[in-house]
Amino acid sequence: MILEMLQDPLVRVAFAVLLPIIAIFLGLFYKGLDRKLSARLTSRIGPPIRQPFRDVRKLFLKENIVPENSIPWMFNAMPLVAMATSLTLLLYIPFGPFPAPLEGRGDLIVLLYLLAMQPLAMALGGFASGSPYASVGAQREMVLMMSYEVPLATIIVGFAYLYASVPAAASAVWAPFSLGMIAQTPVWAVVSGPVGIIGLLILLGVLLVVTPAELVKIPFDIAEAETEIAEGLLAEYSGRNLAMFYLSDAVRSFAMCAIVVVLFFPHTLSSLVPLTAYPWNTEPVLFTLETLWFLLKVFIVYFFAVTLVRTSFARIKVDQAAKFFWLHMTLAALFGLLLIYLDVGGWF
């Protein structure tokens, strides 16, 4: 019944507008959990989980300083562009038991481009700040983007190659780049042998390494680097502009972890536990359980790809990051792709 309701165009539009707004709250909540857990891992008490909500409220109250060297229209516009483009990411990602609001209207390649838009807006905002620290931060952001996009694109090619081998009749929404199809048919069921599984595990490892770089978190927070360049591209941002970047980062972090879940762990709770065997298996209860299951999976990815990594490692230098992604991660992703090619070709 719920899925039938979503067929109604008006309900679908309302869902498409509401879901990203819900994601803002979820992003801030996960940010709070991340800060709390990171503190606990280093034997600190840490801030309360609601601290990111307080930070945003306070930032909206603070002065919004526009530096005299800046290009004011671009300096003020970029936080809004970052926020709006981050929200559109959620339109293409299936949300647990719910299909993506714009299912069939955008694929993985669109997501790849949309993921690049927020850092690009931040870099432009940094350049528009007219500050040496911000310019250095923006340069670093550009270099980092050019570095991690290659392994990320290789992962997407691997998925498309794998799903292109699935017969069209196996899914209602057949298209190799479709996240809807990937969510319905877990990738682990598409590979046919151990070689393909090893290939997928390599691609998963690469994606988990790319995730903190994509989200500008330690060890890849080179563009912000508080201790070296005083928050880098955010050095001149304050008040409501900084609040918008903060919110866009929260949404994007949630979206990126949700993408990892949909690509590699789309398994529903009912596929693991026979939920329908219980007497309370009404549709709203099942949808609630599936949604909570999805949020738990996103949290687990967030914890392992962001919280644990940023607590355990120190920041690396920008040239090290470029070399790491272009050589090590790209080669690893290509090797994973080769194994998938061999699996699809039936070589093993």
Next chain:
Amino acid sequence: MDLTLLTGYGFWNPLLWLAFLLIFGGISYFLWALRGNPAYKPGTEQVKPFISGNPEPAKDLVHIRARHIYWGFVEGLRGYYSFARKMHTGDVRDYALWYLGVGVVVLILLVGGI
């Protein structure tokens, strides 16, 4: 009328994306304009760039050129770039030879059906 662009494998509806971008841009703007504080003190110390308390250098000294953007990239892949730079001799005959050599390889790959 469905305006989704189909590429054979991929699909995208740019107009729908643009429509939602405008909606979310509007929501972000209202949040920014109505909830945010627009005040600050122009013409004071507040609007000077933050350089850890150091005096601001002349503009031409901190001007960022395009090649600076790629510093980390070139530094990280120094081995490749030093190899690639050696190929750029500036002699047009060398470039013509490279063109010819790469052309032959491409032809072998395409016509040879490898």
